[in-house]
Amino acid sequence: MIRILSVRLLQALLVMLAVTAIAFIMFRFVGDPVAAMVREGATQAEKDALRATLGLDKPLVLQFIEFVGRVLRGDLGTSFRYQQPVASLLMSRLPATLELVIIATVMALAIGIPLGVLCALKPQAVLSRLTQSMTLVGISMPTFVTGLLLILIFAVNLRWLPSSGRGDLVDLGFWQSGFLTASGLKSLILPSITLALFQLTLIMRLVRSEMIDVLSSDYIRFAFARGLPRSYIYGRLALRNALMPVVTVTGLQIGQLIAFAIVTETVFQWPGMGLLFTNAVGYPDVPVLAAYLLFVGFLFVLINMIVDVLYTFIDPRLRTK
């Protein structure tokens, strides 16, 4: 067991190093922040001094080594734009992203599972057919289109919901929450629908196909033959087994949602990590960009590691010698 863990950890470390290198090299090519940072009419000497302060005048290899060294010491650098340590900047934006992702996930599960079950049990019903065709739209429509469409309908035309922002927040000291005010909750609706839509359709389709699979298996037919009540067969026997892969997918999807809430956050001016990232691209705020990529890389490595380890617990065949 320890051996498996240590191999996994070593692999994870290699992956992180690769991500670091890619992040670093990539952002050498998004441009030079000096031009965006100097005042109009700055002298060459001023520009050179600024470049030196930022450490951009050193050779690339040296910059990379220093960068890795800093990351290892837990120092992600200082944002060019916000003049704050990047780590604390990311942490201050985490609550906004997490609240959005949590609501979106709950929404996707709460709607996706019942609809999936319905489509599996009554494939000919009007609602099932409607759902099936709607999910195609959900899967193929780009997030920013969904978002803008929702804004157009519910904010501009109907004026029911705010078009952007988080509304009024309540400061819990370590966490600024939008869950506790009416305007905060209202502001959550459109972005979380936008973010949930893809996941919702995915879950619905997964539940449907798994249910159809499970329902045709022998033990379900046997249960019917025994005359067990339908609700017990569908709810306890079939759905429970069908949900196993859904749990895995949802877990992986949460990582996906946190990392790629970028578009949704930008469209709705949702002050989370994704918006931080898009704002950083145009500046270019290289420390924030690099740290964000590292964070996302870390998130995926972590989730995959947990899933791998969980599998070995569940499935003894994976515990190789």
Place this chain on the structure above:
Amino acid sequence: MKTYIKTLLAGLAVMVPLATPSLANTLRWSSAGDVISYDPNAQVDSFTQSVQHMVFDPLVRRNNDLVLEPALATSWEVIEPNRWRFKLRQGVKFHEGQPFNADDVVATIQRQIDPGARNRENLSAVVGVEKVDDYTVDLILRGPYPLLLNDLAAIYMMSKSWMEAHDALKPGNNTTGVTTYASNHANGTGAFKLMSYEPDSRSVFAVNENWWDKPQHNLTAVEFRPIASDATRVAALLSGELDMIAPVPLQDIDRISNTEGLKVMENPALREIFLVFSFRPELHTMPGKPNPLLELKVRQALWHAIDVNTIQKRLMRGKSRVSGMLVAPAVTGYDKSIDVPLPYDVDKAKSLLAEAGYPDGFKVQLACPNDRYIADEQICLAIASMWAKVGVQAELSTESKTTYFPRTDKGEFDVFMLGWASLPPMDGYSVLQALLATNDGEFGGSNTNGLSNAKIDELARSASVELDETKRVEMLKEAFRITHDQVLYLPLHQQPVAWAMSNKVDIPQFPDEYVRPWFAQMK
């Protein structure tokens, strides 16, 4: 379980709802970017400075004709060429109640000229500050310097005791990562008080009831909400969540002006758009051959070949102002008699090229950003095809500003597009100093293409120390006349600034693109 409930209750007890403004005459406005910091010394971002101006007052400020007028200083005199004496306004209080006096000015100026201040260069002429009495302060200059007042209009006065109390006497700096209490709090003497600041979400301001000046606005509060996405910002205006957006995306101007209850304001801004020529011995396109752009006739031909009026009508929707010099009318040094573009004349252009020895034209790079100026890419496409008509083949390249400007700095292009707003001093010296003078480390910081003219260098140096305003302006004009006659740059137009707002809002629009809510009226 009991402890759990206790913790929960304790958590509920510390919950503090963040400030929400009342709606009576609240101006809710939005822009694409947010304030970078509320520390006046931590950044050089002109948008940030414009928002900070709501909270802070400078010693001298611009009135609603953009002319300098007394603010926290009531009068001043030049005692010696390098010593200016300022009399301060009495009875002024900071938002948190501290009285304003000479100690505050001394602390602010010292913070401003601290080597760690990010915007140190915005007051580069000043080397020291001395308190004479409680309401008199001397600024010590490096030498004679005519633009001190222009510079001071962007230096915001902070409270010494407040900075001491919050350990913020040293400036913040967004490159070295120094953050202080002043980065996200502000205590000024200005027309509005900063009530709350949530980065990338909103800043809420209340009216300063004890402002020393008579308010020209009727607002009770201001709420600023940055919205990065153009479509969302427009949607928020259309849905009535905002009263004003500045700027408005070009493609939405027609839609908004056709919407009941909304209006669009458009005026030429200070920013001049022009082409920069290479004055190096060779062009990148023709290594080993002399640079045709060194010939005056070639540069004139390139100007004659551009149909600026068509660009103005088609690409700028008639909202830009065609120009013949590098500064806008509001900027000191502007002269109507110089501001005359060479007329569009294909035949003239062709014959000038033939006279210069290029009857079949030549090949030249033309580089443009595609996300910095209004319609930048389209303008360059148009120019390339106009030049093709006189035989000049432009190798067009366009790219994002983040990679474009580093390349212009390194002199990688033959001809490229640039914009200049002469901000914050709003004085033609800015162009003379940075664009026209030879790049020698001190002057010509943005002159990266080898331009060097002895007469202009001489004018730049004498204008930098000339305290007689009439003589100084004459020097600027002479330099601009040479620039025009020698076609050292190819001016195109002043680009417009466009704001959209509810009909309830009445606010003057300024060419420096500052939103000044202290001049706003709401119905």
